[in-house]
Amino acid sequence: MADINFANAPSDAAEARPAAPREGDLRWDIIELLFFAYRDFVADPDHELEAFGFGRAHHRVMHFVHRYPGLKVADLLDVLRITKQSLGRVLKQLLDEGYILQKTGNNDRRQRLLYATPKGEALVAKLAGLQTKRINQALADMGPAGAETVKHFLRAMIDRDDPDKVLEAIFAAGTASTKE
Amino acid sequence: MADINFANAPSDAAEARPAAPREGDLRWDIIELLFFAYRDFVADPDHELEAFGFGRAHHRVMHFVHRYPGLKVADLLDVLRITKQSLGRVLKQLLDEGYILQKTGNNDRRQRLLYATPKGEALVAKLAGLQTKRINQALADMGPAGAETVKHFLRAMIDRDDPDKVLEAIFAAGTASTKE
DNA sequence: AATTTATGTCAGCCATATTGACGTATCTTG
DNA sequence: CAAGATACGTCAATATGGCTGACATAAATT
Incomplete structure (x- = not known):
């Protein structure tokens, strides 16, 4: 119960680790x-x-x-x-x-x-x-610039096509304040 | 249909805008x-x-x-x-x-x-x-540093107390690569 | 007057979640 | 070895929150 292996023993452990970030893809x-x-x-x-x-x-x-x-x-x-x-x-x-x-x-x-x-x-x-x-x-140990980066990322994750009215407002505000 | 107002006319428009980012709170x-x-x-x-x-x-x-x-x-x-x-x-x-x-x-x-x-x-x-x-x-127009900021933020949003085994693995990897 | 729009509502279906109980195989421990 | 705990599977009943389709009303538009 105290070990970190996903399976439970050396024999299984090798394949029971995160699939490794080998994929750059x-x-x-x-x-x-x-x-x-x-x-x-x-x-x-x-x-x-x-x-x-x-x-x-x-x-x-x-x-x-x-x-x-x-x-x-x-x-x-x-x-x-x-x-x-x-x-x-x-x-x-x-x-x-x-x-x-x-x-x-x-x-x-x-x-x-x-x-x-x-x-x-x-x-x-x-x-x-x-x-x-x-x-x-979560934003504590990164300055205001970090917060802006995060907001920029989140905004860019949102679909632009066919935005509803609330989204229009968000993007409108966002565009104006992207560099704020 | 083409206007951005949430209500529909000048009289309502004033209160129908985003509540303004006045709250620093x-x-x-x-x-x-x-x-x-x-x-x-x-x-x-x-x-x-x-x-x-x-x-x-x-x-x-x-x-x-x-x-x-x-x-x-x-x-x-x-x-x-x-x-x-x-x-x-x-x-x-x-x-x-x-x-x-x-x-x-x-x-x-x-x-x-x-x-x-x-x-x-x-x-x-x-x-x-x-x-x-x-x-x-979403990460396109921000360099690798931006991607790291985003990852850092997301990791910090996750509960640390009582992590399951998958989370332990993520945090273990994350700690090692925080500055990678 | 006819049509379209904005909203509300009834009836029923489905996916996914819940709790509680129980069964079986297997490991652990006294 | 016997007893208990553990990992998993499953049955039954129920709740939540989505869905579609149909229909009603009021008000705007044409």
Whole structure:
């Protein structure tokens, strides 16, 4: 139980090590790191959300509604890439429990513009706090330039074709601040 | 349809913009970028896997079995953080369809050590190719130092406490090559 | 007046996750 | 050797969160 071998003995050990970064070809290491990093990154909020009877979907909705106040339901669907029915369930919960409120659009009264209530703001800030702590810790021993490199990388990982409105905003901001 | 406003008119537009990076406190931007980056990062393989009748879980199993040949079932459970029952189904499929094979452990014959077959290697390489393409593109305009910064960041995002065996291997390799 | 759009909702299906219990082979230990 | 622990597999029941398809309503557009 205390050894690091994946198999369990010298005879197996040779082939039980990481496949070695001999391939200059494929980015196995980064693929793997992204998996673990994201796994742990969402684990913090997930744990917290359990206490509320919410899931990851609720967090995503709260996050984007907070970040883009007045977001339309249709925009939210584009961003989350889920169906109206799936969104409907979580959105209804968040409305019923007072985390989000809807306002009828001024110009187009069919629209329901979404806003986070103070209660919703509190929740989303709490969750962002957990994730921020992890991010700050990860950025700790690399200066502001390092943080910019990371942001640049993440932005470049995102599909540019057919961006939804939230992404347009991000890229617009990103372009302006790429060298900031 | 061509405007960037989230709401739809001047009267709403003011509050329908990104909440502004005024907060020096919380890392909203990186939180969001991680969401989108990961979303698109897994979308490529997900799409490909559909053709095989496989899901994301199959990909993960194939990836780790490929990377750490001779992995035990118990180790896989630790890494994926799912239950034996859930793993059982996807593993059975992969075994039945010839993507993975089991060998009884030499020393402990209770163990079933997992290996990717050539067929499995082909699949996992194909999927890694898609993800590598995206990663290389994202790293394109930043030198090797940039790639190291990114790796450093991702490693630092991962929980250190209670690492499973795969993570131990990653951190061991990472420590050695942090300045490589 | 007819059509399209934005939203909501009902009904049912599927994939993937869960917990709990149990069985079997095998290793370890008293 | 007998007893217990371990590695793995599997059965059953359940929950969550996606999905499709169909349909309804209100409001905008043509």
